[in-house]
Amino acid sequence: MNLLVIIFSGIAILYLIVTGWITKKLSKFKFSKQKLNLEDELTNFSLLVSFRNEADRLPYLLQSISEIDYSLDKFEIILVDDHSSDMSRTEMNDLVNKFNVNIHLFHLSDVGLSTKKHAVKYGVNQASGEYILTTDADCILPIGILKAHHLQIIDQQPDLIAGAVSFIKKNTFLSQFQYYDFMAIQAVSMSCMIQGQPIANNAAHMSFKRSAFLESDPYKKNLNIASGDDVFLLEKFIQMKLKIRYLEFSEVVLSASQESFSALINQRKRWFLKSKHVKNRTAKRLGLILFLGQLNMIFGFILLFFLNQIELIFSFYIIAKFVIDYRLLNEFSKKFHLGFCAKELLLFYIVYPFSLFIFIFAVLNKDYSWKSRQFKF
Structure with a gap:
């Protein structure tokens, strides 16, 4: 032949x-049927969002957070502004004050830092929750997201939980292309993780134990790399043999896709860059x-x-x-x-x-x- x-x-x-x-x-994967026990102590969460120039999308994220079905005294929102130029501080404060949730707004410019990993690291240090749940400013969170993570935490005590993310599909070829491409990435990542072989996660939907993050210092050797805050965190947790699980509930975070071909190319370059450093x-x-x-x-x-x-x-x-x-x-x-x-x-x-x-x-x-x-x- x-x-x-x-x-x-x-x-x-x-x-x-x-x-x-x-x-x-x-x-073969089946979702958990576990229900909330009112006698159980609720997990304290800090929702961490690093953002830069997201004036158009941040209100939708905050609106979805304000609708989350979870006790208001059991979670806080940590917003870390990475040198945004599309909103003044006054506008940011006015936006935050519209929502009846516990929001803390920080500015990296006040502490002489920049880039997302610095923002995440700074936000974790400012947080008070036992678990950090990260997402992005261009996302919409499901109403049951904190309840789902809480149920898995009390059942399994994981150090990190990765959850599902989906792009919002519009009636354009570019949007549909990204939708199915990202769905494939998510499906492969999920399948590997439920088999105990985690290969990837996404910062748009991820929770982790705050103490584990502080102990591991996952960005110590990669702060100079523009992207990869989620992947490098996962690799460090794997290296330390910490407990990593996939969310066993159907809550999925919706995220905006790129709106132009040039933006998509830049995104793929960024993904390629972090993949070069994956071990x-x-x-x-x-x-x-x-x-x-x-x-x-x-x-x-x-x-x-x-x-x-x-x-x-x-x-x-x-x-x-x-x-x-x-x-x-x-x-x-x-x-x-x-x-x-x-x-x-x-x-x-x-x-x-x-x-x-x-x-x-x-x-x-x-x-x-x-x-x-x-x-x-």
């Missing part, structure tokens, strides 16, 4: 086995397999023009791959009651392998912007 056919077939088999295993494990071997190996599995579709398509013997193998691969990818995303969307459209997924399925080339070439330009700041990697 031609060497190129062997390479194509090997990648195809490896991808299908790995994604099939991920899908199978995810499908988790399982995450790197899995990421490589999934990446090669996507590029294999283009590789196989090219081979069709030169090798007739690959027609049957290629046809089997694209069909089997779509079936497994469909099942994976469908399983995740059903568990969290998220929208799912087979036609949209089919278009995403066709376009995605080609989009990877765009992202690869974009990374060759090492300059990128994030939150009105310029970076280079």
Whole structure:
């Protein structure tokens, strides 16, 4: 058999086995049916939000927080402003005072600090809650989020809980592309974590024990890296053999996707930058397999023009791959009651392998912007 056919077939088999295993494990996951016991002492939470230039989105986040079903005296909100230029301090204070919740507003400019990791670290030090729950300023929190985290905390006493996040899907191709792409990332991360192999989490929906954060000092060696506050925290907790769990309730945080192609490119550059510093071997190996599995579709398509013997193998691969990818995303969307459209997924399925080339070439330009700041990697 031609060497190129062997390479194509090997990648195809490896991808299908790995994604099939991920899908199978995810499908078997069941949410907890635990109910709140009124006699149990409620966990004290500090909701930590680092933000920069989010004047348009911050009110929606605060509105969702004000509607959370949890005792008001058992949680506080820590807002850390990272040198915003779209709101004055007076405007920030006026916004905070509109909501009947316990909000503490801090400014990194007052303490000579900047960037998100400094903001998170500073916010944790100012917090009084036993557990910190982080989210982003462009998010909407579900009403039962604190209750869900509390129930898992009293049941399992974890050091970190990772929760589900979904982009808000709009009626545009760019929005739908990001929606299914991010759903795939979330589904893979969830499946690995419930099997005791955490590879990723997301700061938009994550809680952790404050004392564990202070003891581990997760950003000590990576403060110079613009992104990765969630990934580096997870890696440090893994290194210290702390207890990491996935949220066993269906609460999902909704987040805004990028509104322009250039913003999406900058986001992917930022993600690539932090992935370069990831030390988790399982995450790197899995990421490589999934990446090669996507590029294999283009590789196989090219081979069709030169090798007739690959027609049957290629046809089997694209069909089997779509079936497994469909099942994976469908399983995740059903568990969290998220929208799912087979036609949209089919278009995403066709376009995605080609989009990877765009992202690869974009990374060759090492300059990128994030939150009105310029970076280079």
